[in-house]
Amino acid sequence: MPEEINLDVFNADPITEDVSDEATEAAPKTHAPAVHALDTAAESQADLSAEMKAIGEAYAQALKGGAPAETQPRLDYAPYRSSVLRHPTKDLHHADPETIELYSPAFGHMDVHALEADLTIGHNGEPLGERIVVSGRVLDGDGRPVTGQLVEIWQANSAGRYIHKRDQHPAPLDPNFTGVGRCITGADGSYSFTTIKPGAYPWKNHLNAWRPAHIHFSLFGQEFTQRIVTQMYFPGDQLFPLDPIYQSIVDQDARDRLVATYNHEQTKPEWALAYNWDIVLTGSKRTWTENEALGAGGDENE
Amino acid sequence: MNSNAVGKLTSTPGQTVGPFYGYALPFAKDRELLAPGSPGSIRLQGTVYDGAGHPIPDAILEIWQADADGKVPHRTGSLVRDGYTFTGFGRSAVGNTGVFTFTTVNPGPTEEGAAPFIAVAVFARGLMNRLFTRVYLPEDEEALAKDPLLSSLDPDRRRTLIAHRDPDGGLSWDIRLQGDGETVFLDFSSAEGASK
Numbered sequence: 175m176p177e178e179i180n181l182d183v184f185n186a187d188p189i190t191e192d193v194s195d196e197a198t199e200a201a202p203k204t205h206a207p208a209v210h211a212l213d214t215a216a217e218s219q220a221d222l223s224a225e226m227k228a229i230g231e232a233y234a235q236a237l238k239g240g241a242p243a244e245t246q247p248r249l250d251y252a253p254y255r256s257s258v259l260r261h262p263t264k265d266l267h268h269a270d271p272e273t274i275e276l277y278s279p280a281f282g283h284m285d286v287h288a289l290e291a292d293l294t295i296g297h298n299g300e301p302l303g304e305r306i307v308v309s310g311r312v313l314d315g316d317g318r319p320v321t322g323q324l325v326e327i328w329q330a331n332s333a334g335r336y337i338h339k340r341d342q343h344p345a346p347l348d349p350n351f352t353g354v355g356r357c358i359t360g361a362d363g364s365y366s367f368t369t370i371k372p373g374a375y376p377w378k379n380h381l382n383a384w385r386p387a388h389i390h391f392s393l394f395g396q397e398f399t400q401r402i403v404t405q406m407y408f409p410g411d412q413l414f415p416l417d418p419i420y421q422s423i424v425d426q427d428a429r430d431r432l433v434a435t436y437n438h439e440q441t442k443p444e445w446a447l448a449y450n451w452d453i454v455l456t457g458s459k460r461t462w463t464e465n466e467a468l469g470a471g472g473d474e475n476e
Numbered sequence: 477m478n479s480n481a482v483g484k485l486t487s488t489p490g491q492t493v494g495p496f497y498g499y500a501l502p503f504a505k506d507r508e509l510l511a512p513g514s515p516g517s518i519r520l521q522g523t524v525y526d527g528a529g530h531p532i533p534d535a536i537l538e539i540w541q542a543d544a545d546g547k548v549p550h551r552t553g554s555l556v557r558d559g560y561t562f563t564g565f566g567r568s569a570v571g572n573t574g575v576f577t578f579t580t581v582n583p584g585p586t587e588e589g590a591a592p593f594i595a596v597a598v599f600a601r602g603l604m605n606r607l608f609t610r611v612y613l614p615e616d617e618e619a620l621a622k623d624p625l626l627s628s629l630d631p632d633r634r635r636t637l638i639a640h641r642d643p644d645g646g647l648s649w650d651i652r653l654q655g656d657g658e659t660v661f662l663d664f665s666s667a668e669g670a671s672k
Contacts, residue, residue: 246489247604254492256602259527260653264633266607266663269625273586274542275595275608275664279565282552315484324555328500336496354500390494392501398540399664401597403606405491422604423489431488454485456665 216381219416225253226421233424244425253418255379275398276460281324283358291357293327293369294350301351301370303332305446308434309366312359312393314400315457319363326392327367329353334373334387343376368446371408379418386413386420393453400455407433408449490605495534497599498569502536505557507568509539509580516544519646520578520611520639524570524600527654531574535600537651539566539578539611546584546592582613582647591619591626593637598651598661607661611649612638625662633660 229251237243249261294301312320330336330353333345337352355367372387388405395401407420414420414429423429431454440448493501510517524535541564542548549564557563568576583592593612612620620626626634636659639647651659 245486247491249604251604254602254604257492257604258602259530260532260600260602261604262607262658262661263527263654264658264660267625267629267633267660269662269664271664272590272593272625274540274548274564274583274593277548277550279540279554279563280550280552281554284552285555313485315487317485326500328497330496337499338496340495352499390491390497390500392493398595398597399608401538401606401608402488402490403493403599404488405494419492419604422491428486428489431486432491453488456487457484459664 216378219380219382222253222380222383222418223416226415226418229253230421230424243427244423245428247422248424251418251422253379254422255418257422271397271399271459278323278394278396278398278400280322281358281394282322286324286356286358288357290355291365291367293329293353293355293367297350297352299350301331301348303348303351303370303373305368306371307366307368307440307442307446307448308389308406308451309364309440309448310434310451310453311363312365312395312453312455313363314395314455318458319359319361320393320395320400320455321359321361321363323359323394323396324392325357325359325365327355327369327389329369329389330372330375330387332370332373334375336375341375345373345375371447374411374413383418384413384416386411386417391453393455395455395458397458397460399459402453402455404453405432406451409433409436492601492604493536493599493606495601497536501567502569503555503567506554507566507576507578508557509541509562509564509566509578511559512579516581517579518582519642519644520580520594521646521648522576522650523574524576524598524651525574525653525655529655531570532600532602532653533570533572533574535574535576535598535603535651536567536569537576537599538597539568539580539594540564540597541580541594542583542586542592544581544584546586546590548586585616585619589619589622591616591623596651598653600653603653607653608664609651609659609661610637611647613647614638614641629660632657636660 251257331348331351335345357365359365374384374387377383386407388407390405392403434449434451437448437450524532526532543562551561551563553561554563554565566578568578570576585592591612593610596609598607639649642648
């Protein structure tokens with residue numbers, strides 16, 4: 175539920191020791207974006223870009239040699255420095271999902287209030303920034319709508335600031351924007367959030383590292399094997415070629431699947447810009463019953 | 477839209493959960509599938525480690541499991557726990573020492589003779605995509621020996637998926653994303669492109 179900014183929660187969030195590579199407490203507390211905060215030993219964007227370019231060229235070469243297109247990010251993608259010690263070095267082990275994995279936790283309207291899909295309400299005033307409506311459908315790999323399932327989002331405010339103690343870069347918090355939303359997908363797999371376009375923000379992967387504007391999405395399918403957390407981006411962002419997280423997906427078609435489309439038809443005059451983004455989960459492994467194939471999950475049927 | 481040659485849709489890529497999920501994904505009693513101390517409840521606890529053997533302070537885990545009778549729950553209400561309904565789903569962000577804790581029940585076997593396990597999804601800053609794994613109950617050695625996944629693994633890898641039973645009835649099970657004792661992570665996809 176949209177809430178007042180809860181500073182108790184905000185302040186209670188533990189600062190963890192390893193913040194060197196993220197937006198961080200080390201950032202200046204005052205209006206001093208400048209030199210004293212910059213680590214002279216930090217790697218430059220040029221260093222990182224050269225690394226990313228080499229990986230991209232090797233992938234292009236592999237494609238030409240007949241290798242299959244990669245559809246997911248690389249777990250081992252060294253330009254994102256935090257991944258170096260956090261990716262498995264052994265191949266993922268192929269497994270056939272078993273009973274519990276062929277079902278998903280059930281969420282419904284008991285869990286999520288309809289107003290949680292509007293991130294611009296629930297505070298004392300209007301948040302600052304560009305009001306947007308982000309909508310689309312959640313589908314499985316066979317094109318079936320994922321109905322009655324939970325979608326969770328979180329994002330920075332229009333200034334590029336998260337309500338999180340570890341994000342202390344000198345951009346303002348917005349007392350009228352928390353940046354958290356939830357909804358339950360409709361019978362056609364649809365979701366819709368009203369929010370504010372998030373700003374880009376700096377992080378400490380390397381010197382002058384900036385994340386392209388994005389909204390985090392967390393999605394459940396009809397099977398636990400379809401669980402995914404990802405990020406939605408906005409079209410035409412100039413930071414795409416510079417960002418190791420976006421670039422960890424080496425295939426351009428796959429990257430494009432994370433970028434929303436601007437929709438002027440759905441844009442509401444004098445109110446909000448509209449973006450569309452469909453999410454496709456992995457194919458399902460279970461044989462669905464007719465009832466499930468018709469959709470309408472959640473607590474409405476219980 | 478994202479069609480490929482066989483007419484199926486290509487799945488959307490995952491991305492890291494990042495460092496800032498802390499005000500979004502946790503919810504009240506997220507790790508309490510049962511109220512702590514209630515009859516039949518156990519603790520599932522462990523630490524998430526990186527490749528240097530250091531605890532990871534910014535990981536978040538989800539578990540999904542059958543109930544004590546081996547039945548798959550189909551109940552909503554995980555996000556608004558009423559203290560009585562077992563939904564089978566829990567979520568626990570680790571603390572700053574990398575430790576996660578769930579209160580749950582020992583899952584029963586979902587089929588006659590099957591080895592009971594809890595399905596797990598792991599998310600972390602620095603981890604590009606979620607990882608799936610399983611934590612098996614240690615007791616039924618016969619069932620564990622027949623388990624299709626476990627029997628396809630070398631003994632030293634197999635043991636990364638089996639919890640230790642604590643004297644108080646709880647389960648201890650650590651996750652190592654990389655290096656010595658690296659946890660076995662699972663790939664359920666069959667046809668789709670590689671992610672390595």
